[in-house]
Amino acid sequence: xxxxWIDGLDDAAAPxxxxxxxxxxxxxxATFVTLVCLAALNxxxxxxxxxxxxxxxxxxxxxxxxxxxxxxxITASEDLKFHKCFDGxxxxxxxxxxxxxxxxYPNDTxxxxxxxxxxxxxxxxxxxxxxxxxxxxxxxxxxxxxVLVVAKPLQSIVDSNVDPWCASDETKYFDLIGFxxxxxxxxxxxxxxMPDLPSSWSWNLREDNEGIIGSSDAALGRLWSMTHxxxxxxxxxxxxxxxxxxxxxMSTASVAxxxxxxxxxxxxxxxxxxxxxxAQKADKRLGYHEIAYTPGEAKLQYWGFSYGSYLGSTFAxxxxxxxxxxxxxxIVSSYDxxxxxxxxxxxDTEKAAKSFYTFCHHAGPETCALxxxxxxxxxxxxxxxxxxxSIYHNPLPINSPEGPDIFTWSDLKILIFSSTYQPTLMFxxxxxxxxxxxxxxxxxxxxxxxxxxxxxxxSCPANGSKNSNPSPSLGVALIAILCGDGLxxxxxxxxxxxxxxxxxxxxxxxxxxxxxxxxxxxxxxxxRASYSFQGPFGGDTSHPVLFVSNTADPVTPxxxxxxxxxxxxxxxxxxxxxxxxxxxxxxxxxxxxxIRAYFQTGALPPPGTICVPPPSSYSLNSTDPKSPFYDPSLxxxxxxxxxxxxxxxxxxRLYHAALKLQRVVAESDVFGFQNLPGGSKARNAMQIAASxxx
Numbered sequence: 001x002x003x004x005w006i007d008g009l010d011d012a013a014a015p016x017x018x019x020x021x022x023x024x025x026x027x028x029x030a031t032f033v034t035l036v037c038l039a040a041l042n043x044x045x046x047x048x049x050x051x052x053x054x055x056x057x058x059x060x061x062x063x064x065x066x067x068x069x070x071x072x073x074i075t076a077s078e079d080l081k082f083h084k085c086f087d088g089x090x091x092x093x094x095x096x097x098x099x100x101x102x103x104x105y106p107n108d109t110x111x112x113x114x115x116x117x118x119x120x121x122x123x124x125x126x127x128x129x130x131x132x133x134x135x136x137x138x139x140x141x142x143x144x145x146x147v148l149v150v151a152k153p154l155q156s157i158v159d160s161n162v163d164p165w166c167a168s169d170e171t172k173y174f175d176l177i178g179f180x181x182x183x184x185x186x187x188x189x190x191x192x193x194m195p196d197l198p199s200s201w202s203w204n205l206r207e208d209n210e211g212i213i214g215s216s217d218a219a220l221g222r223l224w225s226m227t228h229x230x231x232x233x234x235x236x237x238x239x240x241x242x243x244x245x246x247x248x249x250m251s252t253a254s255v256a257x258x259x260x261x262x263x264x265x266x267x268x269x270x271x272x273x274x275x276x277x278x279a280q281k282a283d284k285r286l287g288y289h290e291i292a293y294t295p296g297e298a299k300l301q302y303w304g305f306s307y308g309s310y311l312g313s314t315f316a317x318x319x320x321x322x323x324x325x326x327x328x329x330x331i332v333s334s335y336d337x338x339x340x341x342x343x344x345x346x347x348d349t350e351k352a353a354k355s356f357y358t359f360c361h362h363a364g365p366e367t368c369a370l371x372x373x374x375x376x377x378x379x380x381x382x383x384x385x386x387x388x389x390s391i392y393h394n395p396l397p398i399n400s401p402e403g404p405d406i407f408t409w410s411d412l413k414i415l416i417f418s419s420t421y422q423p424t425l426m427f428x429x430x431x432x433x434x435x436x437x438x439x440x441x442x443x444x445x446x447x448x449x450x451x452x453x454x455x456x457x458x459s460c461p462a463n464g465s466k467n468s469n470p471s472p473s474l475g476v477a478l479i480a481i482l483c484g485d486g487l488x489x490x491x492x493x494x495x496x497x498x499x500x501x502x503x504x505x506x507x508x509x510x511x512x513x514x515x516x517x518x519x520x521x522x523x524x525x526x527x528r529a530s531y532s533f534q535g536p537f538g539g540d541t542s543h544p545v546l547f548v549s550n551t552a553d554p555v556t557p558x559x560x561x562x563x564x565x566x567x568x569x570x571x572x573x574x575x576x577x578x579x580x581x582x583x584x585x586x587x588x589x590x591x592x593x594x595i596r597a598y599f600q601t602g603a604l605p606p607p608g609t610i611c612v613p614p615p616s617s618y619s620l621n622s623t624d625p626k627s628p629f630y631d632p633s634l635x636x637x638x639x640x641x642x643x644x645x646x647x648x649x650x651x652x653r654l655y656h657a658a659l660k661l662q663r664v665v666a667e668s669d670v671f672g673f674q675n676l677p678g679g680s681k682a683r684n685a686m687q688i689a690a691s692x693x694x
Contacts, residue, residue, distance in 0.1 A: 071186050076111035080269040086148060090116045094265060098249050100257045101531035105244045112179055112258060113186035115144045117151035119173040120164050123270045124277045129172030130301055130324075131266050132158060132599070133179070133259060137306030137330070139252070139485075140477035142185030147178025149664045154303070156657035157592045158599045172600050174301070179262065183250040184477045191247050191476045193234035201458055203230070204475070208455070208680075211410035213501055213520075214513040215392075220501075224494055224520065231524030234476075238527055247480040251529035256315040259300060260322060267298035299324030299542065301599070305582045306330045306556060309547075310337050313564055314533050316541050323541035325599050329548040330582030333560035334537040334567075338486045341518050348550075348557035349508040351629060352420040355552060355579040355620060357381045358628065359427050363617040367428055369435035377628075387434050388412055396441055398449045405449045405456070411681055412437070417511045418682035420554040421581040422689075424618055425666050429689040444694055451684040483522035484529035492523035511554065538567025545571040546598050546605075548591065551622045551631060552579035558631075572604030575634070577612045577622050584665050588613040589654040590640050596654070608637040666690035 069085040076093035085091035091114065098108040121127050134154070136146040160171035183191035194200040206226070213220050238245040271293030301324045304312040309328035316323050336344040357377040360368035370380050388409065395406040415433065419426035436442035483489070492500075500519060504512035545568050549561030558575065565573040574594050578586040583595070590611035597603055610623065621627040623634050666686040688694055 071113065076109070076188075080114070080265045082116065082269075085115065088117065089148065089151075090118060091144075092116075094262065096258055096261050098244060098246075099530060100254060104530065108244055110182045110246070110249075110258075111188040112182065112262070113144050113188075114177060114179045114262070115147050116178075117147065117155060117176045119175045120155075120159065121173045122277065124274045125173075126169050127160075127164065127167060127171050127173055129174040129599070130270070131175040131177045131263065132301045132303055132325075133177050133262065134302075135181075135304040135308030135311050136178075137304075137308045138478055139181075139307045139311075139481035140184055140475070141307070142180045143178035144180050144186055145178075147176060150661060151176040151178070153657045153661035153664065157596055157654065157661070158303075159596075160600060161596070161653055174599065175266075177262070177266070179258075181250070181255045181481075182258065183246045183480060189246045191250060191480050193230070193237055193476050195237075198458060200476075205456065211408060212413060212513050213516060214505070215408070215410045215413075220498070223517070224497070227517075227520050228524040231521070231526050235526035245527075247476075247484070247527050248530045250477070250480050250484065251532040252311050252314045252481065252485050253318065253531055253533035254529075255311060256318055256533070259302070259311075259315055260319060263298040263300050263322075264295065268293050268295075298322070301325050303327045303329065303595075305584070307332055307337075309556070309564070310334065312545075313537060313567075316545055316568065317535070317537045317539060318533055320539050320541045323543050323545065325543060325602055326541075326545045327548060327595055327598065328545060328564070329584075330553060330556040331547055331549050331561040331564050332556055333563050334535070335563070336560065337482075338534070341482065341515070343504055343507055344560065345555050345557070346504065346508040346511060346515060347559050348552050349417075349420065349511050349554045351552040352423070352554040352579040353416070353508075353510040354381070355423060355618065355629070356416075356419070356427050356430070357384070359423065359617050360431060362619075363428070367617065369428075369431045371431075383438075384416075384434060387438050388416075391437060396437055396445065398441070398446060400446065400450060402450065402453065403457075405452065407437070407445055407449055413510075414514060414682050415685050417514055417554070418686060420510070420579065422585050422662070422666050422686060423579045424586060424616075425662065426686065426689045427618070429685070429694055432694065447694065448685060448688060451688060452681055455680050455684075479521050479525055480527065482518065483525035484527060485532045486522065488528065489519060489522040490526070492519065497523060515555075537564075538569075540570060541568060543602060544568075544604055546595070547571055547573045548576070548583050548595070549573065550576045550578055550580060550582070550585070551610075551620055551634075552629065553581055554579075555581060572598075572607075574605045575610045575637070577610050577620055578618065579620060584658070584661050586613050586618075587655055587658040587662055589658065592654050592658055606638050608635070610634060610637045610639045612639060612641040663690045 069091070071091070071093075074083055074091065074093045076095040078095050080092050080094060082090035082092045094112045094114060095109045096112055098105050098110055116131070119128055134147055134150075135141070135143055136150075155174065155176050158176075159173045160167050162168075162171055164173060180187040183189070192200070194203065207223070210222050210226070211219050213223060234247075238247060299322050300315060300319075302312050302315070304310075304327070306329075309330060310332040312326050312328045313332075313334060316326060332341075333344055336342050354377075357380045360371045360380045361375065361377040363371065365371045365373065368380075370383055372379075375383075391407070391412060392409045395408040398405040398407060412433075416430060419430045432444050433448065436445050497516075497520060501513065501516040504516045506512070508515070547561050547565045547568075549556070549558045551558055561573055561575070565571050574591065576583055576586060576588055576591045578588065580586055583591050588611055590613070594605045594609065594611070598605075612621075612623075613619070620629040622629050622631040623637060623639055624630060666689065
């Protein structure tokens, strides 16, 4: 039986537990000052002292409390001018050139929307660490909304574990900055293919109603025709524009160049602030103190997730001498991306999917609704496949006073695939959904489908109110960036695509049909980027890059992390042994302690480091030969396992921050599912699962 590889779970004994080095965890609380501060922390949070996890409940997850603020009140400027906004944030609009590379339209600009959570210390404090730019992925993810929901838990991870009032000069505290890349979100102009929101919304609805490829005999042909009609129409709309169209200037290279400008402008802003504060303290006029700023020397500090890792590796390849401390998390292979996210992206998808069955087996009937007293992981897998097949021809009817609906095979396939992004939040919820389908429905499905209503029913804004329907523009941004960046796929015929789709379906039955639609979109896209970076990727950088990968990431596999790590000779690779997309899919203090150490000191983890989360039903134990997820390629790695019962106050603080981060990530669709066909439904399901209201 599979259970042998995870026996002793209740005793928190990992199958592979090499001796823990003293440096790995003792270094986090080495100074006397730290001990004093932690003593104070234990006074404030007695649960830390008693190893009590009760305070880490759902209500502890952060809430974004937006205060009154209107972006329209800000005028874009060539230098950064920050305005107080939202809940402790600062906002700005930065005017940057439309075209850096070809000199076309030299007088045209883009207005980049920026939001910043300021550091916990002023900029003239020697412990001020500067800004860390963030990107949530996509492509097409808006960085402003991302930073508003994740900045506070992320700041708890990258900052010193010691509060500023008792920290030494060696510790660092950072600004966290999110920005909407060109064409996206609040940045202007916005990418769009349709003349208005109702037109875009209705087209997306028609497309989603076709389901994913393989959902019927007719779905492939219809989606192929619809996608090509959309691509050609979008090109015609671009041709009709009098002047430049932003979709030609949204390439990753252009955004990387924007990031260079942002860090330059921010360095100038900080220098002016330091001079102002110095003059203020000396009771002198501004200008009395020299502004110490040398253009062309600022270095990028950055944490990019998923596609954000491609953006970061592009920056590091284009501007290797401007690389500071860069964490690339959930690694996209530059080769796969430039070939329209090919089959290499799905190398570990089925490993992540199979972890659902082992989770159910080890969690037991009290946690997984698909488990019986005697069922094996194989039994559960067979049961799930029967349930999926049962609604292929017969969608589940949903009856509601608000109107009828159905739950389809495509809905379920997308839901299962999306759950592999966030297993610890989604797996138990998906098991309840599957069990309800098996008996013909239930309240949990009715609640899920009721959350789809805004995707099916268009609501017109009244009396100046904002539209409640989700904007479809993010999907346009994804296509414009992905398909404009990569190799031209316009030569792909329907027969070529069918061969590709069948290959992906065989490689990954869980996601092949869904993922193949990205290539379909690029095959139909007619707009090429004015400039895109085609390499070479990699090289020596002014500071080593830190790559972070998981052993079972459904869309950015470990092989991609190894590939990109190999292109940057001085870089480091940190591996988390868990399923899910990027480090923020698991609550793993080990991973985040190394990321913190990297931002604090610049030090990379020891080569071959694997962070094993505290043992649970979700454990993979990829270094254990008895595990079905055993990966011999990990070799004699430096395995770091931290038991939850051994957590010290420092690790608990990291655990708490990671738990909050995981929940807000799911609630805010950081992974950008709504950019993909039918993905808005996956986003809604994640939000329900994260809220715990099911």
